[in-house]
Amino acid sequence: xxxxxxxxxxxxxxxxxxxxxxxxxxxxxxxxxxxxxxxxxxxxxxxxxxxxxxxxxxxxxxxxxxxxxxxxxxxxxxxxxxxxxxxxxxxxxxxxxxxxxxxxxxxxxxxxxxxxxxxxxxxxxxxxxxxxxxxxxxxxxxxxxxxxxxxxxxxxxxxxxxxxxxxxxxxxxxxxxxxxxxxxxxxxxxxxxxxxxxxxxxxxxxxxxxxxxxxxxxxxxxxxxxxxxxxxxxxxxxxxxxxxxxxxxxxxxxxxxxxxxxxxxxxxxxxxxxxxxxxxxxxxxxxxxxxxxxxxxxxxxxxxxxxxxxxxxxxxxxxxxxxxxxxxxxxxxxxxxxxxxxxxxxxxxxxxxxxxxxxxxxxxxxxxxxxxxxxxxxxxxxxxxxxxxxxxxxxxxxxxxxxxxxxxxx
Numbered sequence: 001x002x003x004x005x006x007x008x009x010x011x012x013x014x015x016x017x018x019x020x021x022x023x024x025x026x027x028x029x030x031x032x033x034x035x036x037x038x039x040x041x042x043x044x045x046x047x048x049x050x051x052x053x054x055x056x057x058x059x060x061x062x063x064x065x066x067x068x069x070x071x072x073x074x075x076x077x078x079x080x081x082x083x084x085x086x087x088x089x090x091x092x093x094x095x096x097x098x099x100x101x102x103x104x105x106x107x108x109x110x111x112x113x114x115x116x117x118x119x120x121x122x123x124x125x126x127x128x129x130x131x132x133x134x135x136x137x138x139x140x141x142x143x144x145x146x147x148x149x150x151x152x153x154x155x156x157x158x159x160x161x162x163x164x165x166x167x168x169x170x171x172x173x174x175x176x177x178x179x180x181x182x183x184x185x186x187x188x189x190x191x192x193x194x195x196x197x198x199x200x201x202x203x204x205x206x207x208x209x210x211x212x213x214x215x216x217x218x219x220x221x222x223x224x225x226x227x228x229x230x231x232x233x234x235x236x237x238x239x240x241x242x243x244x245x246x247x248x249x250x251x252x253x254x255x256x257x258x259x260x261x262x263x264x265x266x267x268x269x270x271x272x273x274x275x276x277x278x279x280x281x282x283x284x285x286x287x288x289x290x291x292x293x294x295x296x297x298x299x300x301x302x303x304x305x306x307x308x309x310x311x312x313x314x315x316x317x318x319x320x321x322x323x324x325x326x327x328x329x330x331x332x333x334x335x336x337x338x339x340x341x342x343x344x345x346x347x348x349x350x351x352x353x354x355x356x357x358x359x360x361x362x363x364x365x366x367x368x369x370x371x372x373x374x375x376x377x378x379x380x381x382x383x384x385x386x387x388x389x390x391x392x393x394x395x396x397x398x399x400x401x402x403x404x405x406x407x408x409x410x
Contacts, residue, residue: 026269043383057111069114245267
């Protein structure tokens, strides 16, 4: 239960809502296919994005902890806005690779920073015991944003089949998001005002050492691997839902006057809107899901194994030429990710000092990105050489092989 829904709670919700108005999300893989890229090329593009994240995630976490979290989030949004323009104008592989790289800078300066900011606020209010429910509730707002985004994106593509337009329209909510961040109270910034660059560098180095020492704890390292492994799996496979939806759309006529592209856009819009509404509900129910188990560790272990099994089942359904079943099973991957996220973030922050939460969460996100990069290339290669269904099955099996190493002990 959330103690008080004050002004800051609604600002946190607005942040997530606006951040997830990414009108390109339901069409990103199709956008790359429309440029003539194959699945392996697309896997490489996703890997470039994830590796860019890996290279900048720890420095961005240190920057946020040492020099100010509001400033870090502002730089994040500026990077996003630049990437949208490069996506819009990009025609070649390398231009779009540059767009993915710039986008990854936005992700790295944002990811762990805002989570740490929320937990700082809960600490200030002495509400930390409610952190799973609180973070789950704000994340539900993010998924509501995604649901609305999918509906608007479908409308944009129906009116204008040029998929580049979804990137231009994404600029509007991100400008509003930048304004929202600027209105956060300075008490949440946790910057360290100093008089010289030398002092700032010392502060960054101190936080680096503290974070390194935190990750020497076997319990924290295990929790980070458990939490990050499924998120990496999710990030590497989620966009392939677009091609799965289209695989059963052949012959489906929803609006008589629409051409094939418009029919496809409408179907994808409906599928993603429904998916994100379910994901929003899943985030809200995260605390309830956790209560079904004796501990957070049990909840994370079960959801990891179950989520991977659902992914494997979806791949098998595709191989058996049952795309509709595959879509419904694929929905399960999204739902499990949104149930796990608040629980995992809460668990990781339990092991670190409050002042280095952003850095510790950034390291966890970096681990996730590194695994996602490997899985993205592997998935793209198998999908191109064989099929998306087989790629989904083999990716799931690969993760299940490593499951014993990610298992959190009692």
